[in-house]
Amino acid sequence: MPGWQHPFGTCKEAVRVDLSYTAEEERFRDELRQWLSAHIPEDWTKPGFWEAMSPEANFEMRRDWERDKALAGFAGIQWPTEYGGRGGTPGMKAIYDQEMVLARAPQTVNGLGLTFLAPTLMAIGSDAQRKEIIGPMLRNEVIWCQGFSEPGAGSDLAALTTRGVRDGDDFVVNGQKVWTTNAMHGDKIFTMVRTEPGSEKHRGISMLLIDMHQPGVEARPLKQMSGASEFGEVFFTDARVASADCLGEIGDGWRTAMLLLSFERGASGVAQYTEFRRQYDEIVTVARALGRDQDPVIRNKLARVLTELECLRYHAMYVLTQVEQGRDLGFEASMTKLQWSETFQDLWEVFDDVLGPDATLTEPVPGLDVAALHAQAMWSRSVTIWGGSSQVQRNITAERVLGLPR
Known part of the structure; x- marks a missing residue:
């Protein structure tokens, strides 16, 4: 058969x-x-x-x-x-x-540079770009951040309005980016800019590599509910960037962005599984300390998320096997991002269930430091949004992997 x-x-x-x-x-x-x-x-x-x-x-x-x-x-x-x-x-x-x-x-x-920008440079960057960027990035001499999201665009990257107007061999850039990781520490930013006047949606966009220490670039911190300022917003006011500092072809930035995001979404989930499993064990420790480990509902939820974690492990090893055999995952990368982000969020929802009414306390268990766990629980709310929301990943999987009608 x-x-x-x-x-x-x-x-x-x-x-x-x-x-x-x-x-x-x-x-x-x-x-x-x-x-x-x-x-x-x-x-x-x-x-x-x-x-x-x-x-x-x-x-x-x-x-x-x-x-x-x-x-x-x-x-x-x-x-x-x-x-x-x-x-x-x-x-x-x-x-x-x-x-x-x-x-x-x-x-x-320097995760954004090392994980996403570097492999994109190796694939489509010019010889000069590879020589000038990759080495200093590897040694942390230059910290990179990513400028994709905009205040009015949401998860629709193609709705960006930041513009670059040609002036000789330069582009003059004006606009705003938001939710920019490492904005306050970034030396340079790889960012999507609309460089063809009158263009709409996916057309006429370029990925520019911009020096953040020049006049006309301002980064401001954004305070998160955890109290941290991991993100920032970046304002461009007549900032200049040489046309040679375009990654990929001018006007073909959408293709460049999809290549870069494939590295973000398609990485093997081995690291995620390892970290999530350790966090799971810590949550179980909290449950035992609070006496919630005997609650049948909590035990059922812990068992369910442990099953999800083990599914993530086997999927991660499947992806690794495919990569070792030289296979390009393409749109299947969206499945990996969807699986690990949803599993991560489910894990921390169980943490909230374990704490119950103590979830608002910084020290619900005497002698047990759960501050880091609280921070992770709050962070988990974001993972199904950045890097392409779960809704976007489901659409990609349905249409491009499973071949379902639009």
């Missing part, structure tokens, strides 16, 4: 997931573990350490640590060596993501 036709192939093909790593990849794991063990002080892993610092000191300490890690050869794991990377396998990158979480390593300060 022929196998059922799965969007990714036949049923038999779909279950051939490799859950193991090669001997070379395991040697890399040992090497990375030894380095992390020697370079992460114990104090750094204790609850509240990073939160107790000022945002500026927190950022600079992580920036320096990550630079040292790059110089030691533990950055750009899957990047070609010509760009300063390690030239490793997808399995090595998955191991890196996993071990960083397990070691409670400091969070990256």
